[in-house]
Amino acid sequence: MPVVDIPGSKSITARALFLAAAADGVTTLVRPLSSDDTEGFAEGLARLGYRVGRSPDAWRIDGRPEGPAVGEADVYCRDGATTARFLPTLAAAGHGTFRFDASAQMRRRPLGPLSRALRDLGVDLRHEQAEGHHPLTVAASGVEGGEVTLDAGQSSQYLTALLLLGPLTSKGLRITVTDLVSAPYVEITLAMMRAFGAEVRREGNVFVVAPGGYRATTYAIEPDASTASYFFAAAAVTGGEVTVRGLGTEALQGDLAFVDVLRRMGAEVSTGPDATTVRGTGALHGLTVTMRDISDTMPTLAAIAPFASGPVRIEDVGNTRVKECDRLEACAENLRRLGVKVSTGPDWIEITPGGRTPMAGAEITSYGDHRIVMSFAVTGLRVPGISFDDPGCVRKTYPGFHEEFGALNARW
Ligand SMILES: O=C(O)C1=C[C@@H](OP(=O)(O)O)[C@@H](O)[C@H](O)C1
Numbered sequence: 090m091p092v093v094d095i096p097g098s099k100s101i102t103a104r105a106l107f108l109a110a111a112a113d114g115v116t117t118l119v120r121p122l123s124s125d126d127t128e129g130f131a132e133g134l135a136r137l138g139y140r141v142g143r144s145p146d147a148w149r150i151d152g153r154p155e156g157p158a159v160g161e162a163d164v165y166c167r168d169g170a171t172t173a174r175f176l177p178t179l180a181a182a183g184h185g186t187f188r189f190d191a192s193a194q195m196r197r198r199p200l201g202p203l204s205r206a207l208r209d210l211g212v213d214l215r216h217e218q219a220e221g222h223h224p225l226t227v228a229a230s231g232v233e234g235g236e237v238t239l240d241a242g243q244s245s246q247y248l249t250a251l252l253l254l255g256p257l258t259s260k261g262l263r264i265t266v267t268d269l270v271s272a273p274y275v276e277i278t279l280a281m282m283r284a285f286g287a288e289v290r291r292e293g294n295v296f297v298v299a300p301g302g303y304r305a306t307t308y309a310i311e312p313d314a315s316t317a318s319y320f321f322a323a324a325a326v327t328g329g330e331v332t333v334r335g336l337g338t339e340a341l342q343g344d345l346a347f348v349d350v351l352r353r354m355g356a357e358v359s360t361g362p363d364a365t366t367v368r369g370t371g372a373l374h375g376l377t378v379t380m381r382d383i384s385d386t387m388p389t390l391a392a393i394a395p396f397a398s399g400p401v402r403i404e405d406v407g408n409t410r411v412k413e414c415d416r417l418e419a420c421a422e423n424l425r426r427l428g429v430k431v432s433t434g435p436d437w438i439e440i441t442p443g444g445r446t447p448m449a450g451a452e453i454t455s456y457g458d459h460r461i462v463m464s465f466a467v468t469g470l471r472v473p474g475i476s477f478d479d480p481g482c483v484r485k486t487y488p489g490f491h492e493e494f495g496a497l498n499a500r501w
């Protein structure tokens with residue numbers, strides 16, 4: 090029975106870096122994720138003058154409640170949306186002129202509702218080229234706080250960024266949210282803010298954050314639940330069994346609910362206090378499922394859907410069109426290339442198994458998207474001859490993916 094240790098959560102590491110940087114002392118992050126996204130975040134903090142000491146199992150950050158240690162900086166956010174949305178918000182609470190830019194894809198990904206909310210709070214934020222996109226410059230002079238309305242229907246990261254800012258304002262924040270996707274990510278934010286000493290409460294669609302800053306702490310990072318989805322899916326499609334350590338009933342990450350989808354499809358799932366096990370039973374039923382809360386696992390499900398006994402329809406995932414690529418079209422195109430019948434709409438994808446049999450291997454187009462590669466690696470367990478044009482793009486969240494996924498499958 091393979092037991093797997095998954096690298097740390099990208100989302101938790103990014104939040105922990107923000108919180109540690111803003112806190113009033115030295116924070117130690119235990120087992121943070123080392124990947125392009127989180128290293129980019131740490132490098133961004135260093136550009137802003139924060140001290141970040143990194144060893145393989147722990148990162149130490151000297152917090153600066155007063156904000157960046159430099160008066161000017163040019164920060165490259167790479168391909169990470171958490172970096173590109175959270176760091177300008179952190180910088181806004183300080184004093185100085187800070188310019189942010191990002192990869193070509195991250196420049197295309199939107200930011201407008203967040204920059205409008207920051208401007209409504211008095212922040213001088215200018216977009217250099219397209220309105221609502223990187224590159225941008227923040228001329229920061231602290232944030233007083235107050236009331237603001239936000240549409241987070243495109244990305245919950247806008248709300249997370251504002252929530253994280255709340256304790257750094259002088260009067261606190263009252264945020265009214267008109268729409269919200271990926272809601273469980275906001276729960277991660279609230280739990281982590283409290284772990285760093287902040288006071289925040291939710292009253293329906295209104296979030297109230299008290300001023301008062303953050304306290305430094307020692308914080309252990311959970312394994313990444315979105316990454317775990319590839320290992321759980323592998324067990325479901327091969328009839329194997331996998332246990333992921335460190336993700337159990339106490340887990341903060343909503344993406345662990347991917348195992349409920351596998352259970353509905355016929356896999357056996359057991360979740361204990363500190364681990365989750367999935368066992369493939371041979372049955373893999375089709376289903377219709379809403380993935381609005383857990384859309385990072387949409388490509389995982391799409392990639393195993395051809396092995397189901399009936400159609401798999403995934404709904405309410407329109408926001409996956411503005412991720413590392415247009416994930417609905419990338420999944421559809423690659424599945425068609427393998428001989429599978431697929432249709433898509435503005436916010437859904439439907440995969441009908443039983444097209445060309447047996448499915449034929451092909452080169453998968455990655456579009457630079459780590460999740461396309463990791464998802465179709467699972468398909469590759471059942472379809473010989475699958476290769477990738479850019480296997481290395483997994484570095485965004487899991488540089489060692491191919492070695493470790495390959496090693497697991499050699500053990501079955
Ligand atoms: O807050 C976070 O850490 C994240 C929120 C989600 O994004 P959206 O809210 O944009 O869907 C998720 O897809 C992303 O990988 C990480």
Ligand SMILES: C=C(OP(=O)(O)O)C(=O)O
Pocket residue numbers: 168169170171385412413460486
């Ligand atoms: C969408 C993702 O990342 P981000 O939005 O943080 O760039 C992801 O990791 O699937």
